[in-house]
Amino acid sequence: MADYILVLDEGTTSTRAILFASDGVLVASAQAPLTQHYPQNGWVEHDPREIWDKTLACALEVMPKAGGAASIAAIGITNQRETVVAWDRQTGEPLTNAIVWQDRRTEPFCMALRDAGHEAGVQERTGLLLDPYFSGTKMRWMLDNVPDVRAAADAGTLAFGTVESWLVFKLTGGAAHITDASNASRTLLMGLEDAQFDDGLCDLIGVPLAALPGVVDMAGPLAMTAPELLGRSIPITGLAGDQQAATIGQACLAPGQTKATYGTGAFVLTCQGSTIPRSTNRLLGTVLTQLDGQRTYAIEGSVFVAGSLVQWLRDSLGIVQVAEETEALARSIPDSGGVVIVPALSGLGAPHWQADARGVIAGLSFASGKAELARAALEAMAHQTHDLCAAFTADGAPWQTLRIDGGMAANDWMAQDLADMLGVPVERPGFVETTALGAAMLAACGAGMYPDLDAAAQAMRGRLARFEPQMEAGVRDARLAAWRKALSAA
Numbered sequence: 001m002a003d004y005i006l007v008l009d010e011g012t013t014s015t016r017a018i019l020f021a022s023d024g025v026l027v028a029s030a031q032a033p034l035t036q037h038y039p040q041n042g043w044v045e046h047d048p049r050e051i052w053d054k055t056l057a058c059a060l061e062v063m064p065k066a067g068g069a070a071s072i073a074a075i076g077i078t079n080q081r082e083t084v085v086a087w088d089r090q091t092g093e094p095l096t097n098a099i100v101w102q103d104r105r106t107e108p109f110c111m112a113l114r115d116a117g118h119e120a121g122v123q124e125r126t127g128l129l130l131d132p133y134f135s136g137t138k139m140r141w142m143l144d145n146v147p148d149v150r151a152a153a154d155a156g157t158l159a160f161g162t163v164e165s166w167l168v169f170k171l172t173g174g175a176a177h178i179t180d181a182s183n184a185s186r187t188l189l190m191g192l193e194d195a196q197f198d199d200g201l202c203d204l205i206g207v208p209l210a211a212l213p214g215v216v217d218m219a220g221p222l223a224m225t226a227p228e229l230l231g232r233s234i235p236i237t238g239l240a241g242d243q244q245a246a247t248i249g250q251a252c253l254a255p256g257q258t259k260a261t262y263g264t265g266a267f268v269l270t271c272q273g274s275t276i277p278r279s280t281n282r283l284l285g286t287v288l289t290q291l292d293g294q295r296t297y298a299i300e301g302s303v304f305v306a307g308s309l310v311q312w313l314r315d316s317l318g319i320v321q322v323a324e325e326t327e328a329l330a331r332s333i334p335d336s337g338g339v340v341i342v343p344a345l346s347g348l349g350a351p352h353w354q355a356d357a358r359g360v361i362a363g364l365s366f367a368s369g370k371a372e373l374a375r376a377a378l379e380a381m382a383h384q385t386h387d388l389c390a391a392f393t394a395d396g397a398p399w400q401t402l403r404i405d406g407g408m409a410a411n412d413w414m415a416q417d418l419a420d421m422l423g424v425p426v427e428r429p430g431f432v433e434t435t436a437l438g439a440a441m442l443a444a445c446g447a448g449m450y451p452d453l454d455a456a457a458q459a460m461r462g463r464l465a466r467f468e469p470q471m472e473a474g475v476r477d478a479r480l481a482a483w484r485k486a487l488s489a490a
Contacts, residue, residue, distance in 0.1 A: 003073055004066040005443050006234070008055055009436045010079045010163050011242065012100065012264045013311075015051060017058035018433075019066050020440040022073075022449050024460025026431065028065035030058040037097060042104035042346070048085045048094035051163065052170045059230065069231030075171075076238030076443030078245040078435050079163040081186045084138040086149045087166065089159045092174050095148040098163070099138040102264075102304060102346050106137035107355045118204060125191040125201065127277060127285020129353055133302070135162060136188035136205040143206065158211040162186070164239050165213045171236065173226035179213040180222075180239035181290035190215065192276050192285055192297065217290050218244075219446035237446025242435045243267040244288055247298060248442060249434030250403045251457035253289075258392075258399045260418075261435065262381060262408035265349070266306035268388050269298040270397045281391040282351045289453070291445075299397050301350035301388035305343040305359075307408050309377050312345060319370045327413045329374035338363035339376040340486040343384070348490065351391035362486040378414045382421035383483040389422055403427045405434040412467075420471030421479070430462040437461070 004027065005020045014034055019027040032054040037045040066072060082101035087094045099105070110130045113119065119130045128134055139160050142149040152158035161169065165179045184190045188205055189197045195215065202209045216222055218240050227233040240248065243261060247269045250259040255273040260266060269288065277285035277299040288298040310326055313319040320326055344357040361373070389399055402424055408414060409432045419426040431437060441456040450456040 005440045006075045007436045007439045008077045012080045015055045017062045018436045019062045028062045030061040044100040044103045045097035074237040074443040074447035076439035077164045078439035081241035082135045085166040089157045096146045104132045106132040134188045140206045160211045171225045176223040177213045178216045180218045181287045182241040182244040184215045185287035219442045238442030245438035246435040249438030259403040262306045262406040264308045266303035268301045272297045281394045303384045304346045304349045309343040326374040327411045329371040330413045333371045336376040337372040339372045341376045341380045342486050342490040344490045357490045360490045382417045401425050405432045415467045419467040419469045423469050426467040428465045
């Protein structure tokens with residue numbers, strides 16, 4: 001019987017294939033790193049061919065551990081959001097490198113749109129701000145600066161898509177050019193109430209509607225893989241952007257439930273149910289789920305630098321050899337010795353939204369060493385999250401509990417520091433890779449294994465660890481004062 005779920009989890013720094021049993025147990029996984037390209041300051045690119053080749057290779061590596069293609073009931077895909085791929089529909093080949101969500105090259109265009117008075121209207125329609133983070137302005141840049149992209153648009157063969165759209169196109173042998181509603185809601189090109197991409201928004205950004213994929217549900221019989229790729233034709237039954245997938249994997253399905261994912265960046269989503277979010281504190285409104293044409297929404301705060309700060313300490317400064325060392329270093333000293341890091345290495349995200357901000361390390365002295373820097377890096381996660389918490393509360397979405405996941409969430413010291421600085425309990429599942437689990441839950445529902453996401457969550461989620469606040473208020477206030485002072489310098 002085909003009862004395994006194959007999840008393709010295409011992240012920023014790596015791509016993975018994960019095999020789940022129908023009860024959520026991880027059976028096997030394979031992972032391959034993705035090359036990061038930095039052509040200029042503030043530019044970040046990926047090679048779409050590498051994304052596809054490594055994703056397919058990882059899938060083929062894990063499938064035998066389920067007994068082969070005949071044992072795979074469904075495929076779920078989750079992806080780094082906002083990253084844009086441009087390809088030719090006829091050849092199936094990319095026309096240029098993908099522009100990654102972290103890329104800041106479109107800030108001048110965003111500024112021009114803001115200066116022209118468009119941001120309030122765009123936010124009202126899409127829930128998003130005019131920032132280089134989002135996909136639409138990346139598409140416009142490709143059209144203006146890559147002759148092959150413009151030529152394909154003129155010839156009517158241009159296909160734009162976020163990464164899940166690219167993977168579906170390749171998996172189906174070019175038969176399907178689709179995107180799910182969660183990824184579509186991150187483009188600036190679809191209104192939160194719209195079923196498809198909007199002509200007016202496309203005209204404003206300057207993206208041809210004909211080049212965009214069709215918007216579909218996040219679960220159901222969405223597409224079929226080409227039989228020659230994986231050994232037989234397998235249904236693709238779940239699609240979601242990574243942060244929506246993690247929110248589903250954390251079972252934050254009722255209004256008010258909140259999760260934070262600490263990966264390359266940090267992303268907090270609070271479920272709003274069927275109410276479309278209207279933030280007045282520079283948070284984002286986004287589609288959380290679309291099932292059978294019915295949507296639920298979330299309010300979101302996005303921090304651009306989280307785990308990538310530790311990666312920078314490791315790869316650029318040599319402070320640690322592996323990321324896990326930061327926990328022992330943080331525990332080895334009573335405090336950071338006054339060192340504060342503002343990790344604006346690619347600008348500041350919510351709630352500040354300053355694309356031109358740059359990182360700051362404050363409070364250095366001759367007593368400062370690698371332990372102080374490592375601890376300050378972890379403390380920065382709680383400081384940034386505290387700023388988000390205040391904005392969510394001001395928008396009428398206070399947190400009662402925070403459910404955390406992602407690679408950094410495995411750090412017990414950081415989890416306790418979050419609880420202490422936020423003053424709310426923090427919960428962490430035993431399986432912290434909830435992005436992949438959420439994609440598996442969607443695929444399982446789409447394949448008819450479970451009647452709805454609540455049933456899938458009950459069957460597929462594991463045990464929780466809980467961290468209660470313990471810090472004295474005076475210590476918290478002193479840290480926040482030092483954070484705000486350093487933040488003003490960024």
